[in-house]
Amino acid sequence: MRACEMAEEYPVVDLDSDALAAARLLAERRLPGLVVTDGSGCPQSVLPASQVVRFLVPRYVCDDPSLAGVLTESMADRAADKLAGKTVRSVLSGEPTELPRVNADDTIVEVAAVMARLRCPLVAVMQEGTLIGVVSASRLLELALSPR
Numbered sequence: 001m002r003a004c005e006m007a008e009e010y011p012v013v014d015l016d017s018d019a020l021a022a023a024r025l026l027a028e029r030r031l032p033g034l035v036v037t038d039g040s041g042c043p044q045s046v047l048p049a050s051q052v053v054r055f056l057v058p059r060y061v062c063d064d065p066s067l068a069g070v071l072t073e074s075m076a077d078r079a080a081d082k083l084a085g086k087t088v089r090s091v092l093s094g095e096p097t098e099l100p101r102v103n104a105d106d107t108i109v110e111v112a113a114v115m116a117r118l119r120c121p122l123v124a125v126m127q128e129g130t131l132i133g134v135v136s137a138s139r140l141l142e143l144a145l146s147p148r
Contacts, residue, residue, distance in 0.1 A: 004104035007125040007133025019086035032121035043124045
């Protein structure tokens with residue numbers, strides 16, 4: 001099976017997209033991450049859901065998880081307020097997570113190898129410089145484990 005046969009349409013956000021809207025999209029569709037494009041629509045990186053979660057947690061709790069117990073429920077309920085007015089660019093920490101790219105004619109094993117090497121749940125499938133779809137880790141597993 002080739003990457004172009006495995007690829008699916010997938011939500012895409014721009015670096016300057018609203019971070020709260022991106023977080024809602026991740027939550028509503030239960031996605032492992034979102035493809036992030038530059039201003040011209042070229043895929044640049046991935047915004048992992050785990051990165052959005054990390055952004056919501058106060059830095060002092062990340063540094064010392066035992067402090068999470070001192071947060072009140074009302075403080076936890078307001079965690080999403082941290083995303084208000086922010087862009088996807090501001091949620092990406094430091095250098096954006098590289099979005100793995102594969103060619104449309106790559107095999108399932110080649111796609112799996114790229115995904116495993118970069119430890120990324122999404123792989124962009126490219127054909128002649130254009131994004132034709134995305135293969136998620138769950139889609140790859142579904143196809144790899146299906147009876148023949």
